Amino acid sequence: MAAPAQFCIFILLVKLVAVCAECPDGFTRHGTSCYTVPHVKADWSQATVVCKELGAHLVEFEDATEERFVHGFLSLHWRAYSPPEFWIAGNDILEEGHWQWASGKPVTFANWDDDQPDNGGDHDNNEHCMEVKQKDQWKWNDQECQEYRFFICEMPITDNIGGSQPGIIG
Secondary structure, eight states: HHHHHHHHHHHHHHHHHHHHOOOOOEEEEEEEEEEEOSOOOOOOOHHHHHHHHTTTTOOOOHHHHHHHHHHHHHHHHHGGGGEEEEEEEEEEETTTOOOBTTTOOOOOOOOOOTTTTTTTTTSSSSSOOOEEEGGGGTOOEEEOTTTTBEEEEEGGGGTTTSSOOOOOOO
């Protein structure tokens, strides 16, 4: 009798793991993360808060594969966002020229547009937050953090264990 009970528990655990490894509604899975692009604009700080409220964080590109996935998604859906400009987690707020992700991890992979980052060039020297734009083929650009942009949230799947979080249409 113990064997059928153990088998039932095993099946239940397999189903539980499968459910917990899925992305919440409005998120798209790639690798070990789920991604969403809310249909709302915010400045960079507000975008970090909205992502956190969703149980996520602004996307941090760890490698070219992850970046290509997100850029592929944006390339398919950019017309739904006007203008197609998106915050990502990179910033040099703490120290000019020292780019790190919002989590505090250093930026170890980079895909800057030509002549970027330029901190505003000859203008204001006040560009400390990272964005990607369709018109720049999704290359990285530094921008003033108080500008309003759409943004990309990332949720590691391990953060979703225990149930789904509410998502928004991405």
